[in-house]
Amino acid sequence: MDIILNPVVASVTVLTVLCLLKFNIIIAIILCAVMAGLMADMSMNQIMLSFIGGTPAFPGGMATKNQVALSYMLLGTLAYGISSTGLAAKFADILEQAVGTNGKRFVLVLAVVACFSQNLIPIHIAFIPILIPPLLSLMNKLKVDRRSAACALVFGLKAPYMLIPVGFGLMFHGIVADAMNNNVTEEMIANYVAANANHGLTEEMITNNMVVDASQMWWPALLPTIGMVIGLFIAVFWSYSKERHYDDKPLIGVPIIDEKDKEGFTIRHWGALIGALTAFATQIGFTLYTGRPAAWSLPLGAAIGIVIMVITGAIKYKEFDNTVKGGIGLMGFIAFIMLVAGGYGGVMRATGAVDTLVAWALDLAGDNRLAAIVAMQLVGLLITMGIGTSFGTVPIIAIIFVPFCLAMGFSPMATAALIISAGVTGDAGTPASDSTLGPTAGLNADGQHDHIYDTCVPSFIHFNFPIMIFGTIAAMFL
Numbered sequence: 001m002d003i004i005l006n007p008v009v010a011s012v013t014v015l016t017v018l019c020l021l022k023f024n025i026i027i028a029i030i031l032c033a034v035m036a037g038l039m040a041d042m043s044m045n046q047i048m049l050s051f052i053g054g055t056p057a058f059p060g061g062m063a064t065k066n067q068v069a070l071s072y073m074l075l076g077t078l079a080y081g082i083s084s085t086g087l088a089a090k091f092a093d094i095l096e097q098a099v100g101t102n103g104k105r106f107v108l109v110l111a112v113v114a115c116f117s118q119n120l121i122p123i124h125i126a127f128i129p130i131l132i133p134p135l136l137s138l139m140n141k142l143k144v145d146r147r148s149a150a151c152a153l154v155f156g157l158k159a160p161y162m163l164i165p166v167g168f169g170l171m172f173h174g175i176v177a178d179a180m181n182n183n184v185t186e187e188m189i190a191n192y193v194a195a196n197a198n199h200g201l202t203e204e205m206i207t208n209n210m211v212v213d214a215s216q217m218w219w220p221a222l223l224p225t226i227g228m229v230i231g232l233f234i235a236v237f238w239s240y241s242k243e244r245h246y247d248d249k250p251l252i253g254v255p256i257i258d259e260k261d262k263e264g265f266t267i268r269h270w271g272a273l274i275g276a277l278t279a280f281a282t283q284i285g286f287t288l289y290t291g292r293p294a295a296w297s298l299p300l301g302a303a304i305g306i307v308i309m310v311i312t313g314a315i316k317y318k319e320f321d322n323t324v325k326g327g328i329g330l331m332g333f334i335a336f337i338m339l340v341a342g343g344y345g346g347v348m349r350a351t352g353a354v355d356t357l358v359a360w361a362l363d364l365a366g367d368n369r370l371a372a373i374v375a376m377q378l379v380g381l382l383i384t385m386g387i388g389t390s391f392g393t394v395p396i397i398a399i400i401f402v403p404f405c406l407a408m409g410f411s412p413m414a415t416a417a418l419i420i421s422a423g424v425t426g427d428a429g430t431p432a433s434d435s436t437l438g439p440t441a442g443l444n445a446d447g448q449h450d451h452i453y454d455t456c457v458p459s460f461i462h463f464n465f466p467i468m469i470f471g472t473i474a475a476m477f478l
Contacts, residue, residue: 003360007353011036012385019431019452029340029432033347040351050350051343069335072125072434074302076335077327078279079129081306081315084323085272090265092134103142103243107152107236114156118168125157125438126298129331130276132442133251143243146443147458151235153439154428154459155228158390162424163218163225173217175391176419179398180212180412212412220417223474224424227466235462249446271312279305334437341432354383358397362404372408373418373475376401377468380422385430394423414478421471428467429460 003009011032018028030051037047082088099106117127132153139149161168282301309315315323348354361375376397384393398419405415427433436455443449 006357007036007039007351008348008357008382012382025431026340029344033344036351037347050346069339071298072331072335073328074299075126076331077324078302078305080326081309081323082130082272085268085314087269087272088130089134096138103144104236106142107148111152111156114153115160118160125434128438128442133445136446140246140248145240145244146449147454148236148240150439150455151458151462154435155232157435158428159225159228162221165218173214175394176217177212177214179395180402220413220474221420223470224421224467227470228463231462231466246448251445252447268314271309271314275305275309278308334441337432373472377422381426384426390424390427397422414475417474417478421467425464425467428463429456431456
């Protein structure tokens with residue numbers, strides 16, 4: 001009964017039910033955050049502080065997502081401007097010629113293109129509002145089940161950073177390595193030793209952390225990534241292989257293309273292309289010059305790209321305000337969901353229920369290695385669904401996972417495999433994750449793709465279970 005009343009478990013369960021009932025996701029997140037805080041005996045002031053404000057040292061959850069929300073709104077403006085020139089439609093025509101009438105080939109190409117957004121050109125979901133809406137008419141013609149397309153996009157947004165140490169992958173691998181090496185304080189060691197004396201833990205065992213390097217993280221991530229590949233092929237060639245009919249409807253929030261921009265390659269197309277390439281180059285240059293993740297430069301790159309498009313005439317000056325409004329309409333909803341999801345994660349962390357949840361799972365597993373792995377996978381699933389990001393989950397679970405894995409005799413690579421798979425599990429299929437919100441924003445541009453039942457549920461089923469299964473195998477045998 002105690003675990004059912006755990007604020008994280010209860011809150012995530014209620015949030016999942018509300019989303020499945022198609023309750024408004026923003027209101028559902030806020031209500032579930034308040035519910036979790038009250039269950040943890042937090043005052044409303046403490047809940048709001050954790051959700052919105054915080055302090056400079058411990059910012060509230062929404063404060064941690066301000067940069068993300070700004071990025072999405074600016075990238076939405078960039079995408080809207082590019083779409084208005086017809087450049088994305090021209091690319092869609094090229095893709096149509098390349099895939100012919102093969103819908104499954106189209107979906108696999110979509111997955112490859114999405115993979116580029118994590119490593120080759122680290123722009124994450126920014127390409128989706130630019131590329132996907134113009135492709136919907138082609139998808140309708142090929143009778144592609146958009147649930148398979150959603151799985152392809154989610155796969156491309158996750159699998160590359162799990163495996164490939166470039167772009168977001170380098171950032172993720174660094175987070176995992178740092179979490180294993182540095183995320184255990186003396187206070188945590190003392191508390192954990194006192195609470196788990198029956199496991200035979202000593203301070204020396206915990207203090208001597210498993211020293212790993214980010215360059216090693218691709219190896220423990222290999223099997224979970226293979227699980228995602230298998231999940232993708234099951235979705236494309238079995239679950240959603242049948243044709244599905246969609247009506248050709250007007251695109252919502254996507255600009256109407258001027259007829260003269262559909263012919264030839266005009267100065268507006270060149271301006272849009274230069275603006276887009278400059279936005280991408282700014283991110284890459286920022287990363288190379290500062291050593292910081294490319295995601296930090298998303299707002300700067302998008303702003304510079306927009307200015308270049310205005311100067312070159314790709315975005316007409318008299319239509320600039322409408323372009324900004326269109327961009328906010330295109331990506332603003334996602335930005336607000338990410339903001340409130342950040343607040344929800346802030347409250348989850350402030351409840352202190354995560355430690356209780358982990359301790360319960362590990363005590364239940366006892367000395368059974370397989371049971372411990374499964375328990376930690378499930379804990380990772382709940383935490384990631386609560387926080388909404390695998391990048392944010394890893395440091396939290398590593399605090400408990402590392403010393404426990406040491407006591408259980410796991411190798412460093414087995415521990416890394418467990419942290420990676422437990423941290424990533426739940427991000428695919430989480431209603432408030434950008435990995436699911438991005439695909440929905442593109443595929444629902446004509447109002448015929450449901451976020452929960454056409455993106456979240458399919459990606460949850462086809463990716464989370466394979467990640468857990470193959471992550472368990474990796475942790476057992478590495």
